[in-house]
Amino acid sequence: MLVQFAWAATRTKGTYLRAKYDSLVIRRGKKRALIAVGHKILIATYFILKNKVEYQELGYDYLQNLKKDKKINRHIKILKELGIEVEIKNKVA
Incomplete structure (x- = not known):
């Protein structure tokens, strides 16, 4: 069923x-x-x-937006681990 x-x-x-x-x-x-x-x-x-x-x-579009947010967060984390300061102007909702 x-x-x-x-x-x-x-x-x-x-x-x-x-x-x-x-x-x-x-x-x-x-x-x-x-x-x-x-x-x-x-x-x-x-x-x-x-x-x-x-x-x-x-x-x-929920899955596409979710994937985009995860990619952005992952790249920001990698940049911070490399010692690069990241300033986020517009937060992705």
């Missing part, structure tokens, strides 16, 4: 679960990507029920 939910979620355009599926299907294949999306749905359902909050859609 969860795989059916995952299949439906991956067919919805512009959602986080679609982006997750698209990023995984290249490396893992269709079936494993569906299982991973089903797992994401299960985890989200658990925390929604546990914390009694509404589901918040992260959006299709």
Whole structure:
């Protein structure tokens, strides 16, 4: 049943679960990507029920922005380790 939910979620355009599926299907294949999306749905359902909050859609671009933020932070850390002072003018949100 969860795989059916995952299949439906991956067919919805512009959602986080679609982006997750698209990023995984290249490396893992269709079936494993569906299982991973089903797992994401299960985890989200658990925390929604546990914390009694509404589901918040992260959006299709969430993964890209997350990767960009991680790269920026990693490069800043490397520069600081090399002894270079880094001044951040505009923080990436």
